[in-house]
């Protein structure tokens with residue numbers, strides 16, 4: 643695909659992947675996780691350009707299908723035709739699959755990490771919400787409190803002998819971390835299992851803070 647550098651404006655060719663099957667190409671999963679699949683360096687000036695491509699991420703072993711559909715690319719039509727194609731196909735094809743739409747490469751990377759850790763992304767969204775409430779409860783500064791409640795939390799990793807959950811989020815122009823015990827995640831898993839309507843009934847939903855926000859006060 644021919645791109646124009648956002649910095650120098652000169653054209654260059656970039657190899658843009660539209661789909662990734664991580665069983666056939668495990669090396670592409672690494673490129674998803676380190677972000678290099680979504681970037682190309684301009685050969686003229688060295689500026690790293692974000693590709694902003696739509697991408698189908700398929701992990702047949704973990705039965706995960708995720709569609710990266712950046713909103714800014716006018717992908718609404720793509721999304722509608724994808725959903726129409728799915729609606730018209732045999733539902734057995736998606737049997738046992740976790741299917742998601744994600745809006746940014748960062749969201750895709752995060753979900754890959756969550757599923758690789760054997761965790762549930764819907765429970766994780768609730769866990770982020772609860773973690774924010776805990777942090778906010780300790781915070782006296784009103785401006786910081788607001789910044790924390792608005793910050794996009796990302797699952798970073800499980801850590802330590804008790805599988806503490808580490809999040810990262812931007813605050814005051816830098817990335818900071820938050821850490822909660824695994825019991826917070828387990829409590830959230832309990833809430834989700836007692837409220838099955840929180841689970842998406844249609845395939846390819848966006849599971850994010852907006853999604854869980856509909857179910858909590």
Ligand SMILES: [Zn+2]
Nearest residue numbers: 647650684687
């Ligand atoms: Zn350039």
